[in-house]
Amino acid sequence: GSLPRPSIRAWPSWMVPANSTVTLGCSTSAGEVNFRDIKKNNVPLESLPSPVSQEGLAEFHLSDVKTSDSGKYTCECYRIMSPTRMSLPSDVLLLLVTGNFPKPSLKAHQRGEVTAGENVILQCQKPRHLTESIMFALLKKGTSTPIKLQGPVGMETAFFLPSVTVSDTGAYSCVYYQTRAPFWASEPSDHLMISVTG
Incomplete structure (x- = not known):
C-alpha cells in the first residue's frame, strides 16, 4: 500500500520575477512522513534538504531564483517503517520566473469606469518576432494565481471577464510563456487599471 499522493x-x-524567493510547500494527509525531495523536470534538486514533517507539510525554499529555475516541479514522501512506504509523485507544479522575453501590451475595449454587470474584454498582444508555442496569463495585482490562462490567436489573445462586479476592480497585467522547456516567460505588461462601479 502506497502513501496518499x-x-x-x-x-x-x-509566477515570480527573477531574484525573488519562492517557497514550495508539499503536503500530505498521511501524518508523520519524510519528504524525499522536490524534483524539477524529474531530476531531484540536490541542494535542498529533505525535511521530516510532523504535520504532513514540508517547505522547500528557493532563494534568488533565476530564469533557469523555471520548470515542472513535483514532490514525493515516504515513511520509514517495515516495509518502507512510498507515495506517488504529486501533481506537477509549473514554476515560471519572468523576464526572458520583452513585455506584451494589455488594452481594454472599455475605457475608464465600467458598470457592474458589464462584460470586459482585455487584449494581450506579444511582440511580433516571437513564434514558438506559448500561453498567455492574465494577472491581477494582489492575487497569487493568474486569473485566466489562454492560448494565442495569432499574435494576441482576448481575455473575457463576464458580468464584472465591484470586486473585479484592480490593476491587471499579462505575461506570455513557453509551454515547453526551458519555460521562459516574459516581463509582465504595464498595469491596466479597471474600475467597476456598483
Missing part, C-alpha cells in the same frame, strides 16, 4: 503549491505565486 502529496500536493504541491508555491508561495507567493507560481
Whole structure:
C-alpha cells in the first residue's frame, strides 16, 4: 500500500520575477512522513534538504531564483517503517520566473469606469518576432494565481471577464510563456487599471 499522493503549491505565486524567493510547500494527509525531495523536470534538486514533517507539510525554499529555475516541479514522501512506504509523485507544479522575453501590451475595449454587470474584454498582444508555442496569463495585482490562462490567436489573445462586479476592480497585467522547456516567460505588461462601479 502506497502513501496518499502529496500536493504541491508555491508561495507567493507560481509566477515570480527573477531574484525573488519562492517557497514550495508539499503536503500530505498521511501524518508523520519524510519528504524525499522536490524534483524539477524529474531530476531531484540536490541542494535542498529533505525535511521530516510532523504535520504532513514540508517547505522547500528557493532563494534568488533565476530564469533557469523555471520548470515542472513535483514532490514525493515516504515513511520509514517495515516495509518502507512510498507515495506517488504529486501533481506537477509549473514554476515560471519572468523576464526572458520583452513585455506584451494589455488594452481594454472599455475605457475608464465600467458598470457592474458589464462584460470586459482585455487584449494581450506579444511582440511580433516571437513564434514558438506559448500561453498567455492574465494577472491581477494582489492575487497569487493568474486569473485566466489562454492560448494565442495569432499574435494576441482576448481575455473575457463576464458580468464584472465591484470586486473585479484592480490593476491587471499579462505575461506570455513557453509551454515547453526551458519555460521562459516574459516581463509582465504595464498595469491596466479597471474600475467597476456598483
